[in-house]
Amino acid sequence: MPDTLHDLTDALLDAARRAGADAADALAVRGASLSIDVRAGTLEQAERSEGVDIGLRVLIGQRQANVSASDTRSETLTALAERAVAMAREAPEDPDIGLAAAEQLAKGWDIDALELSDPAPEPSPAELQRDAEEAEAAALAVKGVSQVQAASAAYSHRQIHMAASNGFSGGYARTDRGLSCVAIAGTGAGMERDHDGDSRIFGADLRSAREIGQRAGERAAERLDARKPPTGAYPVLFDERVSSSLIGHLLAAANGLSIARGSSWLLGKLGEQVLPPELSITEDPHRTRVAASRPFDAEGLPTRARRIVEDGILTGWTLDLATARKLGMTSTGNAKRGTSSPPSPGVWNTALTQGAASRDDLIAQMGTGLLVTSMIGATINPNTGDYSRGASGFWVEKGEISHPVNECTIAGSLPEMLRRIIPANDARTHLSRVVPSLLVEGMTLAGN
Template sequence: MSDFQRLQSLTDQLLTAARRAGADQADAVALNAAAVSVDVRGGRLEHAERAEGVEIGLRVLLGGRQACVSASDPSAIEEMATRAVAMAREAPIDDYLGLAEPGQLTADTDSTRLELFDTSEPTPEALQDAALRAEAAAQEVQGISQIETASTGYSQRWMWLQASNGFSAGYARSGHSLSTVAITGEGTGMERDWAGEGRVHLSDMPAPEVIGRLAAERTVARRGARKPPTGAFPILYDERVASGLISHLVGAVNGSAVARGASWLRDAMGEAVLPPGFDLIEMPHLRRYGSSRLFDAEGLATADRALVRDGVLQGWTLDLATGRKLDMASTANASRGAGSPPSPGTTNLVLSQGTHTRDDLIRDMGRGLIVTSMLGASINATTGDYSRGAGGFWVENGEITHAVNECTIAGNLRDMLMRLTAANDAPEWRSTCVPSLLVEGMTVAGA
């Protein structure tokens, strides 16, 4: 019996048990996952771990009520169904809940054309060798005092989703990853930085030496970091962190937040939320991208769609329930885990690039801050008020002068996003593909 056949058998059993327990509707998910990780330090293996297991989840709907349960023991199916129905009977009524109608379901469920699974599983020895090569390359860079860690990993995941409305489909995913953390200096003068990459297919990964060297070069560039001045300055979000800025916009157009009234963009449909010329497009069918999918967690067909077109907000991100609450159709964006109900979520997002290089934007900003790392956050989901800790580099007369640490940057997201200028350096292979972004007139609190 194949992996998919075993998982489909489990979802069959879950739905049968749910019907016997009294559920009106139900959907079930079965997952089988395995992962291997290897850490090296000082030219030797420091830690190796392998984890694998099966997880099953059941959602039952009963008279406008729902409940979700999950377990890692397939022998607990009958108990799960009984418990889920009992929980649903005590849950509050929500008339917006319900499975998709059969006519809404996609028949296109063969995900093989998306190339989401790499059959060439690396051995533990190969993983260790890659980590050692990255560590050695980082250590060769002058100014590096030590390598904190070099880590590699590989994962496989099979999923099957089945529902009482007739939907039944699954997919397999794989993932390769490698990262390196390097340190320069000692004591209070110590600085660290990192580099890492992840891909579905090993053949798409950069060489370990490339990742190790980049981590070390980023780290050495941070020597002598100090606080910046306090004031209002332009801030350039490096492509390493620019996607985080756009993620706040993505979160604000999530249907769950909009339906609760907890979004700073709740009244912005059809209004400008980015400068003219900016598009933000979801592309769920990109080949060999880890977030790609043909169908969502409710069995609806996914498709490219614009969240923002020419700067104007086009729509919310919706699953079936949030769509019904807002009197709109689902955008086929339901995501879920084994123990949770569907909720809206995005796949691959691509923001328009600009025509200027990152260096062009640095030269033109004159005096300001380049942000390459962020920590902590204070974001008001209702007003968009924004405050975050940051580190990076200070710019004077259009040139980088020194590294910066221990500062806070602040503004309002609605205003910030309307003052964007994009570079042309968006990286590939990111689930949110965003170039470096220059924001005019933010507050920097430093020395």
């Protein structure tokens, strides 16, 4: 077995060349994770996992195949490469696949500047259990909370290395520390559930266990005695907890894979207005201590900041090498991949322009309507953008929150909704997708 991930990816490439591949790239991931679940003040479950996963993509002419394994013995690497080459020879030709040219590759990055790995020691199981117990106790202390469904604390550390036959070689380490709590308020048929949680790269940045548990309990208690809202056309305010899903639908529609397949409601909209003129969506893969930051993408290309939407105008697609070639464009450095699949395009850190008004200001502005704090299911027509989702939250009457609501459906045309969104100023800036609460006028509600 090779000693390091760098050695492991080099060994995979050597095995691919010996097996007859024209070109190849390899990915190796070594990870360890620990999770603790607490219930009723006692340890309910503790899990720890460690291992190495490897992935190899081989190319023979314009044919490719991808294989993966968790066994890193030398004989396994040889067998893996031979299997991949045999699969590639039977694969259909794709004129758009291929590695990056040497001059396209990232060079001279500073991985430490991104602060993707916490140098602090790994937390002990006892420390994680204390966090979970404290969160649970804080939730149970909230008036109206009858039980805590789950309080969980987790930590993971991963090392990742990529290498390709075009000369690229690079890697980085990632840590994650998380804490979550799910509280239940009320009893019997009147029970309501809600949650809170936090996940950070650096443990020191994590919100306190007491705050997370208390907020989970308060959210659950606030939902008691919910009822259906009236049916009709009303303004809908998407709380910051759920508003990023709207922007996520736009980003998915701007993905080069959807465009190349012709299955996007943004098809033919490049250079057209998709948001209000004062709003932009910025992608920045170089933010420090943010989960989706990367110095290079999964094809070894340098990542860079860009405007996906600028002053309301759609400026470009999210592209990897293959989709860029298919569309006659240039990769935006947005290739992502796992060990078991070839690269495909995906976004890094994104942020929507924040507004000047607070969430409370928008509640007052909307008059009578729905504040959505939770959504279930999703019916989004990828070709037309027709939108329908189950929702719950709070009814707003005369600019003030009146009572909790549930069991309703909100619907509209996503392209029209996005062109008239009004943002608040309450986005959490440490997230990889920074989106404030969003007010949308004139949506259709189906309730009573």
